[in-house]
Amino acid sequence: MNELHFSVKASQSAKRQALDVIKQIQASNSIPIERVQMRLRIGIPKSKEIKQVRENVIKLVSSVEEDSWSNSLGYELICLIDPGQYKPINELLQAECKGQAEVTVLSISDSREEESSFI
Structure with missing residues (x-):
C-alpha cells in the first residue's frame, strides 16, 4: 500500500x-x-432459439470445458466463469428459456494448483 x-x-x-x-x-x-473461477454446468432444453441462447451464454464465460449437443435433451455446457457473471448468465437463461434451463455450480475453487519448491 x-x-x-x-x-x-x-x-x-x-x-x-x-x-x-x-x-x-x-x-x-x-x-x-485474480478472482477464483466458478465451474458451471448449463443445460439448455431443445428449442428453436437454442443456438442464439448458446451464443449469448458463450459470450459471458471465461473458458469452455465441454460443449455437447443432444437431439433429445438439447445443449449442455461445462465452463468456467468469473463469479460476477453468474447472475447475468442465470437471468439470461431464465428469460430466454422461460425457466426451463438448468444452471448447476460444480465448484468454486482455484482450478490451478501452483507447485512450490523449497531449497
Whole structure:
C-alpha cells in the first residue's frame, strides 16, 4: 500500500477502501491478483432459439470445458466463469428459456494448483 501511496481514510468504510486498494494493486501489476473461477454446468432444453441462447451464454464465460449437443435433451455446457457473471448468465437463461434451463455450480475453487519448491 505504501508503494501505491494509498492512505487509510477514517471517513470511508473498510470494505470500500479494500476494494479500492485491490483495484489499484491489480492495475499496477505489482502483485498478481485474480478472482477464483466458478465451474458451471448449463443445460439448455431443445428449442428453436437454442443456438442464439448458446451464443449469448458463450459470450459471458471465461473458458469452455465441454460443449455437447443432444437431439433429445438439447445443449449442455461445462465452463468456467468469473463469479460476477453468474447472475447475468442465470437471468439470461431464465428469460430466454422461460425457466426451463438448468444452471448447476460444480465448484468454486482455484482450478490451478501452483507447485512450490523449497531449497
